[in-house]
Amino acid sequence: MKKYFNKFISLSVLVIVLLSACNLGVTPPSDEEVVSDSPVELSTALPPTESVQHVMIPGELPTNKSGILGDHDSSTTSNENRAPSGDRFTFGRYERPFNSEAMDIYFPYLDIQLAEFAMDDTWMYATIAVKGNELSSQSLVGKYGFEIDLNVNGSGDYLIMVLQPSSTEWTTNNVQVWFDENGDIGGEVKVVADDVPAQGNGYETQIFGNGQEDDPDLAWARISPTDPNSVQMAVKLSLLAGDTSFMVGMWAGTDDLDAKLFDINDMFTHEQAGSSLKEFEFFYPVKEVSELDNTCRMAIGFQPTGNEPGGCPVPVPGDDSPPPPGQSCPPPSILYCTANGCFCLYPQG
Numbered sequence: 001m002k003k004y005f006n007k008f009i010s011l012s013v014l015v016i017v018l019l020s021a022c023n024l025g026v027t028p029p030s031d032e033e034v035v036s037d038s039p040v041e042l043s044t045a046l047p048p049t050e051s052v053q054h055v056m057i058p059g060e061l062p063t064n065k066s067g068i069l070g071d072h073d074s075s076t077t078s079n080e081n082r083a084p085s086g087d088r089f090t091f092g093r094y095e096r097p098f099n100s101e102a103m104d105i106y107f108p109y110l111d112i113q114l115a116e117f118a119m120d121d122t123w124m125y126a127t128i129a130v131k132g133n134e135l136s137s138q139s140l141v142g143k144y145g146f147e148i149d150l151n152v153n154g155s156g157d158y159l160i161m162v163l164q165p166s167s168t169e170w171t172t173n174n175v176q177v178w179f180d181e182n183g184d185i186g187g188e189v190k191v192v193a194d195d196v197p198a199q200g201n202g203y204e205t206q207i208f209g210n211g212q213e214d215d216p217d218l219a220w221a222r223i224s225p226t227d228p229n230s231v232q233m234a235v236k237l238s239l240l241a242g243d244t245s246f247m248v249g250m251w252a253g254t255d256d257l258d259a260k261l262f263d264i265n266d267m268f269t270h271e272q273a274g275s276s277l278k279e280f281e282f283f284y285p286v287k288e289v290s291e292l293d294n295t296c297r298m299a300i301g302f303q304p305t306g307n308e309p310g311g312c313p314v315p316v317p318g319d320d321s322p323p324p325p326g327q328s329c330p331p332p333s334i335l336y337c338t339a340n341g342c343f344c345l346y347p348q349g
């Protein structure tokens with residue numbers, strides 16, 4: 001039913017666009033423009049009609065967040081050509097905002113510092129704040145996105161991505177939504193690297209950003225008007241088809257952040273991918289998987305136990321992780337806020 005409704009809306013928009021185009025066609029030229037009165041020339045001078053008529057545009061983000069999550073700051077150890085922690089290929093966790101092999105170039109615009117998720121009646125909003133460049137302002141020339149695991153089984157269902165956001169106005173330009181229609185993401189063992197690299201096709205179905213979407217208003221992105229190092233994405237809640245409890249993990253990267261390469265740790269071996277941690281001496285440095293950062297997945301709409309596949313750990317009852325003073329945690333711990341409050345997560349293992 002919803003599908004037909006969307007089709008109806010799309011058709012209506014098309015009709016409106018066509019009508020607008022017709023109106024343009026019969027608008028009398030202004031006095032200065034009377035060069036030719038040939039109707040043939042007038043019709044060939046029509047502007048292209050492929051620009052999309054948007055009906056719904058996101059506004060400001062809700063102040064109430066459904067989840068807040070810190071991520072490791074690789075700038076603290078970048079002069080040693082390594083990440084401080086948070087890079088565990090086997091478990092699908094990445095902290096490698098560095099170039100391949102030498103790891104002597106650190107990309108602050110790929111280093112996630114804080115991720116936030118929020119919802120209102122119409123939209124879900126994901127915010128990714130990356131490391132600021134202390135020497136100069138920087139362009140966010142990476143890809144930024146988030147994965148949604150609807151049934152909390154560790155296998156991502158949707159990937160929303162924006163490529164090189166450059167505007168502080170909401171735009172659908174360079175925004176993509178991908179779906180894993182055949183459900184093969186995660187391979188044999190969800191989240192965890194498979195023993196034998198899988199031959200899956202990742203998020204193979206693009207449902208937005210290819211010019212053939214049912215809903216031209218489904219997904220948007222902008223750079224935060226108040227923070228040049230924050231990317232904001234807004235996607236209609238209708239994508240979730242009524243689901244209210246799910247997992248969300250955030251990503252930043254370049255070539256290796258590719259819808260078809262999910263899960264990345266099933267497409268490469270650990271040897272091929274390398275590691276950004278010198279403690280993993282057999283795998284250091286990063287090799288075929290580089291210029292990449294992600295977060296653990298935060299629980300949205302429910303209180304996590306910490307056992308959700310790919311989910312962020314949570315303190316066990318009785319654990320006295322101190323509540324973060326003023327929403328910041330002492331390194332190397334990171335902040336995690338769920339429906340039940342905030343705590344500091346310390347690196348495990």
Ligand SMILES: [Ca+2]
Nearest residue numbers: 071094095294
């Ligand atoms: Ca990370």
Ligand SMILES: [Ca+2]
Nearest residue numbers: 071072111112
């Ligand atoms: Ca990071």
Ligand SMILES: [Ca+2]
Nearest residue numbers: 186189192194
């Ligand atoms: Ca797997």
Ligand SMILES: [Ca+2]
Nearest residue numbers: 180184201202
């Ligand atoms: Ca697939």
